[in-house]
Amino acid sequence: VLTQPPSVSVAPGKTASITCEEKNIGTKSVHWYQQKPGQAPVLVIYYNNDRPSGIPERFSGSNSGNTATLTISRVEVGDEADYYCQVWDTSTDHHVVFGGGTKLTVL
Amino acid sequence: EVQLVESGGGLIEPGGSLRLSCAASEFSFSSYEMNWVRQAPGKGLEWVSYIGSSGSTIYYGDSVRGRFTISRDNAKNSVYLQMNSLRVEDTAVYYCARGRIGRNYYYMDVWGKGTTVTVSS
Numbered sequence: 001v002l003t004q005p006p007s008v009s010v011a012p013g014k015t016a017s018i019t020c021e022e023k024n025i026g027t028k029s030v031h032w033y034q035q036k037p038g039q040a041p042v043l044v045i046y047y048n049n050d051r052p053s054g055i056p057e058r059f060s061g062s063n064s065g066n067t068a069t070l071t072i073s074r075v076e077v078g079d080e081a082d083y084y085c086q087v088w089d090t091s092t093d094h095h096v097v098f099g100g101g102t103k104l105t106v107l
Numbered sequence: 108e109v110q111l112v113e114s115g116g117g118l119i120e121p122g123g124s125l126r127l128s129c130a131a132s133e134f135s136f137s138s139y140e141m142n143w144v145r146q147a148p149g150k151g152l153e154w155v156s157y158i159g160s161s162g163s164t165i166y167y168g169d170s171v172r173g174r175f176t177i178s179r180d181n182a183k184n185s186v187y188l189q190m191n192s193l194r195v196e197d198t199a200v201y202y203c204a205r206g207r208i209g210r211n212y213y214y215m216d217v218w219g220k221g222t223t224v225t226v227s228s
Contacts, residue, residue: 029212033152040202040218041144041152047212084152088213094166096142096154096213 002085002099009105010075018102020068020085028087030068032061035101036081044083045070072104080106109133109217111203116222119193127188127222129203134217137161137181140206142215143188145199145224153199157206158186171197193226200224 003021010016020030032045043052045061048068058073072079085099115127127143143155156177157166165177176189186203200223204215 029209029214031212031214033215035152040220041204041215042218043214043216046207046214046216047209052216082151086152086214088211090211094157095168096144096157096215098152098154101151 002087002097004083004085004099004102006100007103007105009107010072011107012075012077014075016072016075016079016104018070018072018083018085018104020070020099021066022087023066025066025068025087026064028063028089030061030063031086032059032070033084033086034079034081035084041084075104075106077106080104109205111205111217111219113201113203113219113222116201116224118225118227120228121193121195121226123193123226124189124191125193125224127190127201127203127224129186129188129219131184131186131205134205136184140208140213141177141179141186142204142206143177143186144202144204144215144218145197146202146221147196147199150199155201156188190224193224195226198224198226 033041034044035041048063049061082101084101089095110132112130158177174192179186200221202221203219205217
């Protein structure tokens with residue numbers, strides 16, 4: 001089970017950190033999606049800390065131990081969205097697992 | 108532009124069946140894994156099903172296994188989701204998503220806009 005905080009608030013220009021917790025998640029590859037209201041999810045980080053083309057450098061990721069983190073630097077109003085972490089669980093049967101999601105509010 | 112377009116959603120009574128379609132364009136469809144992911148109203152993302160590039164490898168989420176069937180037609184650049192024995196809790200927006208697989212990772216890099224399925228009497 002991937003555990004995310006339900007909400008994170010940050011002021012514009014500051015840094016937001018969104019965590020995704022699971023025992024030994026550091027042994028897996030973690031991916032992150034952004035979803036704005038009424039829109040489809042968008043991949044923002046893959047393979048722990050790689051950015052797809054078109055995603056600003058302000059978005060970065062890390063993964064170690066029991067916690068993966070999505071960090072958004074110099075937060076903008078347009079970053080307000082739900083963010084989901086995701087892993088590929090092959091321990092028993094093959095499953096895509098999403099975290100519960102975190103609502104990022106830009107104050 | 109790489110694109111996925113879902114269709115087939117609608118209002119259906121509990122116990123009924125529905126078939127969703129997803130049409131892909133502007134990429135080599137037969138080279139990619141494909142998925143269905145759903146989102147119930149006000150809820151988070153829930154993975155539904157995966158199909159490998161050739162169609163020979165298939166996985167399902169626990170909540171739909173035995174009721175839903177994923178398939179693909181590489182000649183038509185399309186992936187499908189046959190949904191049987193529908194329940195009220197299957198009500199959701201259903202997204203089609205392209206997968207990227209590696210030795211120990213899997214993620215979805217292109218998503219459609221979704222199609223809405225409502226199960227209600």
